[in-house]
Amino acid sequence: MSCLKGFVKMGGENFGFLIWVSSITFLLCLCHGYVPVDNYLINCGSPNNVTVTGRVFISDNLASNLLATPSGILAASNHNSVSDIYQTARIFTGTSKYSFSVARGRHWLRLHFSPFHHQTFQMESAKFSVSSQTHVFLSDFTVKPRVVTKEYYLNVATDHLELTFTPSGNSFAFVNALEVVSVPDTLISGDPPFAGSHGTFQGLSSQALETVHRVNMGGPRVTPDSDTLSRTWETDSEFLVEKNLVKNVSKIPSVDYVTGYATEETAPKSVYGTCNEMNSGANPSSRFNVTWEFEVETGFQYFLRFHFCDVVSKSLNQLFFDLYVDSMMVVRDLDLSTYVNKLAAAYTMDYVTVSPKQSEIIRVSIGPSRLQGVYPNAILNGLEIMKMNNSKGQLSKGTFLTSGSTKKNNVGVIIGATVGSLLALVLLGGFFLIFKKRRRVNHSKTWTPLSTKGAASGSSGTTVASITSNSSYRIPLAAVKEATNSFDENRSIGVGGFGRVYKGVLQDGTQVAVKRGNPKSQQGFAEFKTEIEMLSQFRHRHLVSLIGYCDESKEMILVYEYMKNGTLKSHLYGSGLPSLTWKQRLEICIGSARGLHYLHTGDSKSVIHRDVKSANILLDENLMAKVADFGLSKTGPEIDQTHVSTAVKGSFGYLDPEYFRRQQLTEKSDVYSFGVVMFEVLCARPVIDPTLPREMVNLAEWAMKWQKKGQLEHVIDQSLRGKIVPDSLRKFGETGEKCLADYGVDRPSMGDVLWNLEYALQLQEAGVDCDQEDDNSTNMIGELPLRFNDYNSRGDTSVNVGVVAREGRFGEGEEESCVDDLSGVSMSKVFSQLVKSEGR
Template identity: 65%
Template sequence: MMGGGGSRIVICVLLTVLILAFLSSGFTPVDNYLIDCGSPTNTTVGGRVFVADDSASIFLSTPKSTLASSSKSVTSGDNSPLYQTARIFDETSKYSFPIRQPGRHWIRLYFNPFVSGSYDMSSASFDVSTPNHVFLSNFSVKTSVVKEFSANVTSKDLVITFTPSGNSFAFLNALEVVSVPDELITDDAETFNPAGRLKGLSWQALETVYRVNMGGPTVSFENDTLGRTWVPDKSYLIGNNLAINVSNIAAVKYVGGGATRDSAPNAVYGTAIGMNSENDPNSNFNVTWEFNVNPGFQFLVRFHFCDILSSSLNYLYFNVYIDSWLVAENLDPSGFANALAVAFYKDFVTAATVSNKLRVSIGPTKTIPGAYPNAILNGLEIMKMNNSLGSLSGPAPDVSDSSSKKNVGVIVGLSIGAVILVVLAGIFLVFCRKRRRLARQGNSKMWIPLSINGGNSHTMGSKYSNGTTATLDSNLGYCIPFAAVHEATNNFDESWVIGIGGFGKVYKGVLNDGTKVAVKRGNPRSQQGLAEFQTEIEMLSQFRHRHLVSLIGYCDEKNEMILIYEYMENGTLKSHLYGSGSPSLCWKDRLEICIGAARGLHYLHTGYAKAVIHRDVKSANILLDENLMAKVADFGLSKTGPEIDQTHVSTAVKGSFGYLDPEYFRRQQLTEKSDIYSFGVVLFEVLCARPVIDPSLPREMVNLAEWAMKWQKRGQLEEIIDPTLVGKVRPDSLRKFGETAEKCLADFGVDRPSMGDVLWNLEYALQLQEAVVPGDPEDNSINMIGELSPQINNFSHTDSSVSAAKFEASSVDDLSGVSMSRVFSQLVKSEGR
């Protein structure tokens, strides 16, 4: 338990004296607490002294804990003496460290599970947090690991809390709390947003995910002024034959305004990876590293550069990429200080990641005449940034492949998030009480219909025809009790999970009448997920269309927010194009799927008083039913279009990497033409069956849209189509399809077609594919279709009245569900509940 102030000060002085030798040649931290948990004696590791557990117990407040020791570690990978003892916490416990110098501090937590008595530490599960941040959530560990965090501490004490999960326990082998130089993490950094630099970085809590020494060996903490460890890059490098190691440690120089020895040691700046161009002046490839990361978080990526390769100034120019983004163009390392071998670094903050992979690449530039193809990188640090809830762990807010979900989650964001959650909780409470009161008053309508015809609207017809609408006299389309949802998902069986996002998880389910459903279970802790969840309700409560995924029901019992959708048997369009092993699609099926998706988007753009802009059109959001009929899904980012007297909506950029409209990105002005651009990318994705962004490919092929447009403009699109389609696509169908995609990808929205025009041309491409006329099939097919549809060869001359008439009937049909908004009015309006 905590002791008196006098002994506390004595311990502080003792700790400082014991480790004064640490970093003697570099930065000397004011606050420097090193503890060997569970150890009866001090432990010296690499010249640093970790004090005995008893000496440090003055900082610990714990109702119940146990000291543990083992002569043999469970894992054989690390024999550090710090891993041979531990302190085990059976209940919530806190370390409180006096902070003499406010500012950024390292918090390093050492874990190595072993068995001690009845405690098997590999089975432990617990949280680690400070008053402002969650570092670890439901954390468990099977092997030795050091988790390194840093945070800006402004209070007089830093309190670190260990909270066991459920009936489990927490443990810790060693602990560091150490001051960090203020200039190590500056307040701003470059971003992907052209608007400029991101501010407020100094207030961000960070977790070091990777610290890599490119082209060199491990640099241990003994050889780093801040006690960091740098690992070799080889295990992250894609294509070892493309890279070559460079070393010249003696040449490294530190100058004012650049890096210091605290930024990275000589051993990092003095080694590098370069392009293995084999003296070929025409070499054109990128050197790429791939790292596993947690989706949904932003990352601070720090590139360390030092030109130890060149023999003269302004000789080396190259580009730097994060995923598909060009973050540094024509970089000249010698130009930083007009000298060779000068160390410096560049910081970039990513958008919230959408994948569990983050790729970093360097490659030659083609815009500098005479530049020899080469590039170097000396070191790399990747640091996870806390989300808007202050967390560095657990499920992050869903980004729906968003390119710009948020800037930094600073204190203001945390406060707003808390307020929103409280308000939503209050709305739930009021609504639930109202429902219970109505039930007590004899209200026998336990089930609230979602549509005016009392059932869920389903389509009978072809994959893209207007078809007919039928209703099901079943328990679909109602407010479904939680017990029924629980049963339908086999008690939310984890093996039934078919998708995960920041809002929570999506489960496959089967209702008691045998109907298959997809169950989206909202996570009340996710601010971003709740916002998108509400948008999805609002959108789907207004629209019903055979090519939009249908909302079957909802559940709002037990503080849950659950949506139940029709189950799409064949998953996503993306899964049938590449990467999943799903059966390949023939050209006719692909055309019909594109037509179906275009119908759904056309309805969004035209079927209501104001256009609805999806904002996240991509192959992963086009779902296929058992008949391969396409339905557009995921309306969490959707936004109502501009007023009649306006041309656009000004809004923060949201969308998906590779699909994002560059005009929307530049101007932050949203119109339905942004969906058109994204759909154009989908068309090329359907044709070529490859990812829209693939940094592992040669530089000119990384971005699918740019690569395909080059071949389209050459008139040689057939050279890059999916190999399974070769010889199976009629040339005129391919020509019309390529022209349609090209129009969609016009640089300026005003030059792009409407979705109705896109739909018209896709149907024409299908007609060209299926036309069978005696004689010359290709020439005659063109003439025949031209007579049927004389105006559809040119977007700018298409008769919009004809397009409007063509879709009028289906629009009327599909508005049958608009009354659903009444059901959800209490969910989506702040004055409800």
Template identity: 65%
Template sequence: MMGDCRGFHFLIWVASVLCFVCFCSCQFDPADNYLIDCGSRTNTTVGNRVFVADNSASKFLSTPQNVVANISESVTSSNDSQLYQTARIFTGSSKYTFSISGRGRHWIRLYFYPFVYQSYNMSRAKFSVSTNDHVLLSNFSVSSNVFKEFSVNVTSDSLDVIFSPSNNSFAFINALEVVSVPDQLITDDASSISPPGKYQGLVFQTFETVHRVNMGGPLVTPENDTLWRTWVPDQSFLVNRNLAKSVSNIPAVKYVQGGATKESAPNTVYGTATRMNSDDDPNANFNVTWEFDVDSGFQYLVRFHFCDIVSDGLNQLYFNVYIDSWIAVRDLDLSTYSTNTLAAAYYIDMVTVQTASSKLRISIGRSTLHDTYPDAILNGLEIMKMKNLQGSLGNSSSKKHVGVIVGVTIGVSVAALLAGILFMLCRKRRQLPQLGHSKAWIPVSINGGNSHTMGSKYSHGTTTSANSNSGYRFPFVAVQEATNNFDESWVIGIGGFGKVYKGELNDGTKVAVKRGNPRSQQGLAEFQTEIEMLSQFRHRHLVSLIGYCDEKNEMILIYEYMENGTLKGHLYGSGLPSLSWKQRLEICIGSARGLHYLHTGYAKAVIHRDVKSANILLDENFMAKVADFGLSKTGPEIDQTHVSTAVKGSFGYLDPEYFRRQQLTEKSDVYSFGVVLFEVLCARPVIDPTLPREMVNLAEWAMKWQNKGQLDQIIDPTLAGKIRPDSLRKFGETAEKCLADFGVDRPSMGDVLWNLEYALQLQEAVVHGDPDENSTNLIGELSPQIHNFSQVDTSVNAAAQSDVSAVDDISGVSMSRVFSQLVKSEGR
């Protein structure tokens, strides 16, 4: 019996050893593991990893000239990381070439710490970093220690990491890693939030890790991660810490087949979480929200790490997950993802839409589908920027400018043009060739083939002001000159059509130059349509096309440059200066004029279909111009009431009647504009899932206060006490009418324009005895001659239609002339 027991214990011991050996053998062993301490004379040990001295690794380096810098020879470092003590400085394009043993996904990790060495101040360095196929950093500069991590799918037997100084600058690097990653780390199992469905192509995608966060837990260092990653705590990203609490149960974590592995995230991540702080309130209704800085103009892979360490049993926890205003996962039950195992580690991948903001919000909140206690958790989060169509992850400079946001807006907005108007153009201009299916890049002349020469500031050509004629066909040399030969440091945005450069013409006019990419899906047909349409639709409140270039097989469009960005950026979220009430009214009036022109200034109405604050741009004088005609469509025929079409638009601004019936009219724009009016008044997002349920939808929330006659309770706090009651009342009534359930009950854009002009007059009117105002602004009764508004509207429309092709616009019909006759009237 004793022998049997000893034999049994021996078998247990053997089994334990075998399990241990199996576990160890299952740990990931990278086929390629290059760790280089650049500029160092000796190897450097960091944790359990050895970075080899750069001199012994110089066999990888090809460079025309470089300088080895050591921080100890120049200044005393306050940074204790040994990898930041030395650097290599490159004065010309240089590259490290690595032999690849195992093709597939690799980390490329770059360490930067700018210090002064001899005549090199590394904080002034500007450079790009790229691989054989992809741009990782473009026009990059740093002012403090920075770590950059990229995930690249290597498909060849070698990998180049190339450092290219910008202009007369230089490049530098402190340390470099090229390390194999398990191919299973990124698979094609992601979902797209818009359009909803499966997202394909992640396997060959290049990513930059923007954020890697351990929710509810401590800092996880590379030594405690099987893939040498750093996970930072989430506290600094929480929008409202009082709504969240941290929980921990690391021993409970289970890695099950079909779920996450330790390569996905360590148990320190899955075993901690941030949870709704519901305080045992069964009626609690809020979201826990995190806000992250991102680069606008890119899509992001967002990986949610989940592990139910808070429930006592299966199917107890249901909650919603949001990305910005989108519902990423509704009524999430982690039990269904974990093969009915409690506390099983799992992750969900979601791909965002192309971001227009520099902020990305992630939220979790209660589900209303099940009658359960309000609760929600998130264990970990990774946000990875995806390369764009040009194979670039650029725009990673540490400096941000408003112009970048404007450029992205123009570049993305105008790239997809007036698709619906193409039908009208084909009918009116049948002599134009049908080029929609052509793949060739051939010159296209709009002005009868005549090429107008733009004078060079370096030549004796004819000097021409862009403002003198907006229809110029620019020679390629003039465009090169305007963009400093397409200087990459002048790139302000990247859209589906190509890159957008900030430029300056020889007469000093600032422009946004969009250079088509021959590989883009948006080709010659759109190029021609864009020129045709924007050269005809001229209005001071529509973003203007200045010219184009079709030489040398190029497709280049040149637009006016909008200095002050988007209306949305000045309302919330970007830290830009707040606008006064008068400025806001004038911007609304300008936007209404632009939309009124679209609706009435041509033989058939043009319906914008994407009216929102992000598509209203502001010039240097804060004059508003409507942009982004990518969803626009021609209106109904004279004998029709609507256009039947698929529903398109932006969430929160979409006309509910259009959504229900799929019947589009100009009144759909009016509804969207009504939402913008409340957005202008309240200075908050139109959809904000972080707020209590009754406040999430701005239009619904504002209408409740409007119906109670207490709209003043929800205005932007910066406007408190600065809006005259009559002006606010008229503004609120106008927005209310725009949001009528049925289009037939909504005013026309002409009516909206009149009422906004009147709200401005009421704001500037003088209350009797107020010494601070000019008495000449007094508003009184309506003059009998203009009491019939419909007659005035008709005259305005007739004036607008009398000369559609004119560059001048109907806003030349001055509303102030009419309002100079007003006395004590509420208007309409």
């Protein structure tokens, strides 16, 4: 009875009642056919449960464990003119969270708002943001005095979903009701083609979608109780440009769901069984299009799902018509029977708009085919239009800021999309790149602009041209030079294997890190291309965001979000920065693990980072960790494969020994590298130091020696002595040890690593609280003296021809590191890593 999951976790004195309510809900789910694994229906700010369209919304007082402090203010309306869930609301004067334990996969998130008069709060003046761990749904949001439902479709890649309500400035936030409900993972999947253009959209599975319009053509309004996924389908009359050009058709009983195509979860029969048909009459020469116009927000791409079911034809191959989006031909001479080979069979077609919308209108048209001897007719049964998150993970263009009266929350500060001047520069750059003539030169010998390599294959099987065709990522060289003061050396903040990194400021004031490729570097086009391919496909709060790239005049430049606090490595040793606390280190490890876990599980195919190290973990102004540098990243194995066979690449000291021996790459290779980072965080020393005694040269090997003895306290950072709760250290050490298992099959997944790290943090916080109450510090770990040197400026090393150092740093105060000659160092069997010409 998986449908009970959303309720039985609430527990407490009302458990018996909740079981009864859950049983009723479960029976309703059975009647609908689809049984959601998670089914949280929350009536906010009310002491009572309410039933709406056959579904029971549970009081969030009964589910108080879902609310993080501050719990908010309960408000009730004096009016009875609205549905029961809108009679009450929970008001937040500071940043607050709802946290849901969920199964990983696709979910509906529905937010219900309806401001009413309150003696203290004018709810229609509320201004706030709503976000999850990975996306921003609403920014600077205000609600007019009416019922508003915001519906989102998202993939949850962890075992919990956090919804954070953040008041803007001195305002407040509120919500009347919440829904977090599982949906079939196959509901929206694949790589849909672009509407009216060549190519397909990559990475749909990592997108969050907001329902903007869901329309039943030619039929009545469909309410949630008539839809297995509790959706609402509006009538199309208000969107039709010329209502007299169509006639309504209704043949609901004739609808057939053919195996392998649309299902009842795709859309109900009441949608497929009705349609709007061209009102051609008896005129065989009718030549007009039926058009619908839908208002949308500019600056976003949109996912469009067309629902078709031929309930008008008498025989197969009788109906032919054309489909248009924004005056662009999407399908010519569409014959539905060629897809399903059956009349009245439900079928869908998915498309994505080519680029972010510059117009506030999406126009959809159907019209007669130009084929000879075909009667002029066309139909459309239903349409869904969903907004796709932008490159910053946002579904709203407002500025997402924390409340001025509270601390910055852990979701981080996500800057709103600044379309204005930057968009103008992007368009100018796109125009320039289209018409500029370029020489075609072999990229293995010289640096060549990416736009001249449109035929080069990407690692995911697509072409570079198809991936980088979105002009919103391309930034003109002139804009980059202006941002960096023509690459002023005073703005240089680091040097890596790819080239020098500069701090820049775009015209809209956004601070960025500009990585300029060095033509003499052994890293080149492949890494540049991979970085763009990877970062343009996904967005996550724990992955460094790609702002854009430039490939003009033989330049290869990557522009990232600026990370004020630089690399994790610089905060551990060699820079003189203040030491991090154990809690800060655990939170950094947790953030990094979340980013890697998303890479491994958050897309239709996993992505293996292949260069996990402390120098590639960056920290923002709040010390929130983000994984960076995807130049070596590789798409993971297919479903029927166990690994990817590839040349060995990675950084010396972090490299998975099994990957090195067998040249077979898996996600567990990242897990091994992360295990090394964990001990680097604990010990605050380089992973390889040839100046030390032989048994101490390799950090992971040395730390594992003491971990297996149960004496890990011998190797911890001196600044942490007496400050680590024993249970926290034990859990941390056990997790690191499992990550460093010789064979990948014995290592945990990044999801398991993340869970253990969060548990280690809980143990630390619980232990500290107990210690403060008892005023007793004897429970803390680390009183033994350290057994290694003080590290001032040692850098990590990387495998490459002659062993080349590579530091992908974007922070301030970083210097180019030197690499000692390791040829005379005797290493253990695990770290006897040969120098490969293909490696790094």
